[in-house]
Amino acid sequence: MPHSDAAGSSSRASYPTPDVPGVNDPGAGRRLGLDVGTVRIGVAVSDSMGMLATPVETVRRITKQGQAAGEDFARIIHLVEEYRPVEIIVGLPRNLKGQGSASVQEATFFGTKLAELLAANPETATIAVRYADERLTTVAASNALRASGVNAKKGRAVIDQAAAVAILQHWLDGRASRL
Template sequence: MRLGIDVGSVRIGVARSDPAGILATPLETVRRGKGDLDRIAELVAEHEAVEVIVGLPTSLSGRSGPAAAQARRFAEALAGRLSQLLPDGGVRLYDERLTTVTAEAELRRSGVRGKARRQVVDQAAAAVLLQAALDGERLTGRPPGEIVRGSS
């Protein structure tokens, strides 16, 4: 089982895969800030995750900006926090271009509006991200994205 993480400045969307790593579904929204790494570590342990995929927000041109740097720092801190639960390579960064836009569109199409959509959009974006990583791995036969080394 794998977790997908969509890191925002206020909220963190979390999704999970099925045990076979075929289908991603929304799981939870975690408030960003004090205790967020601990909550994600609890989810890793609770769901017996073997890998965490963190979204790397890259521009359409492929360039990394401030949001990408923030996601990279978060992923490094998370890898450090999870070092006892996951072996090296257990946290990866994966290109998340347009995941929130895709999640918003899917929620709109399914009739989820207003406050209800804001409450789940981060989880939905994490599910889009994780599904893309799972599909990419299945197509290429290679693990998704890049391995993140932990920082303390």
Template sequence: MAAPVPDRPGADDPGPGRRLGVDVGDVRVGVAVSDPGALLATPVETIARATGRRGPDGPDIDRLVALARELDVAEIVVGLPLMLDGSAGSSARKAADVAFRLRRRLGPAVPVRLGDERMTTAIAARRMRAAGVRAREGRDRIDQAAAVEILQSWLDMRRADVTGT
């Protein structure tokens, strides 16, 4: 399998509609969603990670598919945790596997992208600490906040691409 590469918003943009942001971790999956105008990302929930890289889809993938359908999303952005030098480690391969499973389950109607997410969990944790949330107590919220960071970054790049600013 080739090393996963992050996508960028562009010519294949599906147009208006909600976007789903996904932060894949070893233990949890943070989820965020945008408004219908694709301007602002907000946290949705944290899902227990159940699916391994081999074998059938677990309840975590089932829940992501259900959320995509319930929220009628136009696009899904799965965070791709590349190393600082841009190389892909095991975490990036896990995220790419989740993206593959979502593509397989949702088909071409809902594009699934890989968004560069270097440092998003660290940024989210720092913001949560600044807001007075302890890391141990707020782990689920940090995962959601990381998904918000991933999705908001994508939305900002998309807006710049669409408007040319």
């Protein structure tokens, strides 16, 4: 199945439980990491060995819950076709208690819709969409960029990419540990 098995296993159906790296692992290959926000989507990709995450770009968020897939989905699909990942990791911005919010609903909507679009195309139907706990990744990325001298206002797009890198790298490290 091209999406997370855990998407509906939470006690609150609208807030999926994060997947575990390495469980149902598709094997060697690139991974794509997404930090889905309400305004932008940070994108990162791993190397073909699944060891190191690097930033790709920031995509302007267009589609919201209840809307048809827009240009943001088209751009992510283009990146999937370009990088040919074996799985896509979508960050779940849960709070420190592990609970969801409107941001989690948007990330879940995006991941679910992306999985549907991938499943509709025979060339991408096998790509799994997984969810990863991303608590504090944007905060950590912002702090790291600020420490390196990047202005927060000017660096928002870079912060989203850095958060996507953090989400994906955490997944890759967890996967390597489990495998």
